[in-house]
Amino acid sequence: MARVSDSAAVSHVGRIRSNNQDSGLAGTGLFVVADGMGGHAGGDVASAIAITRIAEADVHYSSAQDAEFALQASLVAANALLAETVFEHAELTGMGTTVSALAVLGDEVAIAHIGDSRIYLYRDGDVSQITVDHTFVQRLVDSGRITEEEAAVHPRRSVLMRVLGDVDSSPEVDTSILATRSGDRWLLCSDGLSGVVSPEQIRAEFAQGGRAHDLAQRLVKDALDAGAPDNVTVVVVDIGETEPLRTDPLIVGSAASPLSFATPEPTRVRSMRLPPFRLHPVRESHFEPDSQDYLDELIEEDRRRVRRRRAVWLGSIITLAAAIVVAGVLAYQWTQTRYFVGSSSGTVAIYRGVQQSLGPIELNELYLKTDIALADLKPYDQKIVEATISADSLEEAQEIVARLDASRVPG
Template identity: 65%
Template sequence: MTHVKASAAVSHVGRVRSNNQDSGFEGNHLFFVADGMGGHAGGDVASAIATHRIAEVDHAFTDPTEAAATLEGALIAANRRLAETVAEHSELTGMGTTVSAMMLTGDRVVIAHIGDSRIYLLRSGELNQVTIDHTFVQRLVDAGRITAEEAMVHPRRSVLMRVLGDVEASPEIDTMVLETRPGDRWMLCSDGLSGVVSFEEIHDFLASDQSAKPVAERLVKASLDGGAPDNVTVIVVDIGEPPAPETPGVMVGSAAAPLAFKTPEPARPRGIRLTPFRPHPVQETHFEPDSVDYFDELIEEDERRRRRRRIVWGAWIVLLVGAIVAAFVIGYQWTQTRFYVGEHNGRVAIYQGIQQNLGPISLHELHTETTIDVSELRTYDQQRVEQTISADSYSEASRIVQRLEASLD
């Protein structure tokens, strides 16, 4: 029999958002985070409604199978309540929420998960991500189409394939029953943490000797220090002895505030349905139907975008290379209209071009070698020839040579 030794829940609006659409619940047996979406109008409402409904099942279970069925049923009931709310308040159409929940039952932990919020387990110093994101890019990674590193910068990295909301009557929810041991540290979070703070940093915070509350606060602060473009919610649960005393469950985020609905907007034409989304400063996070056809369509769209990007970059490279070549040709042709008087084999000579090289390419060549010995010139003229005398044309260079020859008389 294992017990919750300590737990803590912290939620913050972040540095960019105007309202907190995250919710979290810290109970005696049940812990979960819910990340709402649907824009300013419905994200906070969705996570709050789901939190209040799911929190109703925070009580002790002796059978993990019964606990798993109850927890999954609570998420389905929350999904139904969201659909009913949208039916009564059309301005909330398209709202939804992720949920990642864990329930302690004896020496087992029951997990229920949908969306891209996450559950982590730190055991014996080793951190593992327990849940799998229900996102478009995660499917690409699972299918071997892209790497985990490519997923971090993929243009559709925030597209959700599954959420609770008013889209599906029976959404698919991942459930599992895992063993837990004294000394385990569980952490639940919204993507406001996992999207900003690296896996290695999360490990370092969770592996510290600090208790659950300061660790949760430090994790939230790490997200804020990283810019916190989204709301961030963290729940830390420590397993061990002595067991924490039973207290009323604590809600954080939007669920902690009174539920309020916006004034309905004018009715939209029938048949128009908004897609749930959770806007980010740089890109939007939104929900898309979980279907094979749509998934294949997104993959093909991504391939088309990649091909277009290659074509555009190829065209720019060709234009850039062409411009460089054209500039070189024009520049070289200009240098060949120039002349200068210098020395060659100890004699005065006329060169075509300029006295520079472009890497291995010489920009000048010997045009005419005279019979005038440089050593026979006056000291001043010798220095001028050795340093070269520029001319705008061959005729001007010839006149310079004639003056040098006349100075010998």
């Protein structure tokens, strides 16, 4: 039977942030990544509280269904604990955290997920994303309003639609049960990795092999090499048939340090969990909407952005078309200041314009047909007239005709 043969957890503050708001757990059978949010004073607390509470679910289960239910219950309990903490510490109002959790039970895994941290599976040389981001831009992608490429650079790509925190007392948690087998490698990560490292690069790192800790370190390095604007947390889980290389639970990130204040008991009952208003604004760009009105406002803002982009494109096209038309008019006007001498129905003629054409449009017209027959000209003069003789002005063209007339062969 398949089992966890190796696992690792690595967390890094990144190159921009001043503190690590991520937390990660590599337990005996439970593996979790949490990405906190809510500013310097709240994100690290939120992820640490969530990991500490969810870690209690790292026990043996008789079935994957039991594990799935337990994971969902532990996330809901963590959500209630976060709300209780905010009630006790108003300065943490608005804090929250994403959670992606994976429990391994032989040939099956139970998954619980909320937010935009991710779970990937590497199997037979391919990497597949198992979880779906609970973000504003993901909704736009799912509805066909923007592409995956547009979502990657969308100004609202950090807006979360679902998280654990002090906003929703009954958060909607995605759960599932999937089959796993020997040779599978599972990856749990915060968006500090997935936001800057492509799935192709992640697959390339998996393809190199090595121990779980080595892989986790390489992935974190890839994020750092890409700038690492956010905290980076990676948990790698190997499925095999050998005894696990590591048996002690490993906690990384903010949850690895003790909290600076006492948290309330999770079983405490209060008549009112949330304060009537936010005492402090959320200082992060990574936050969840508070109401449907806010969501509607974001959707309308996205529509305005699309309309502005289309207006810019249309304006650019109109400007380019106008420039082409103006250039064409000026070029045509220039051609009408030029003349050349040629033949018309066997006689010498003066044409206004140039000898070229643009498709079906001739850039010249017959200006004057003389009474000088080509047959009366010397053979050399006949050839150059048939090949046309350019002139910079009408006067020059008339001088050319006069010279041809004077050199006619006497009849």
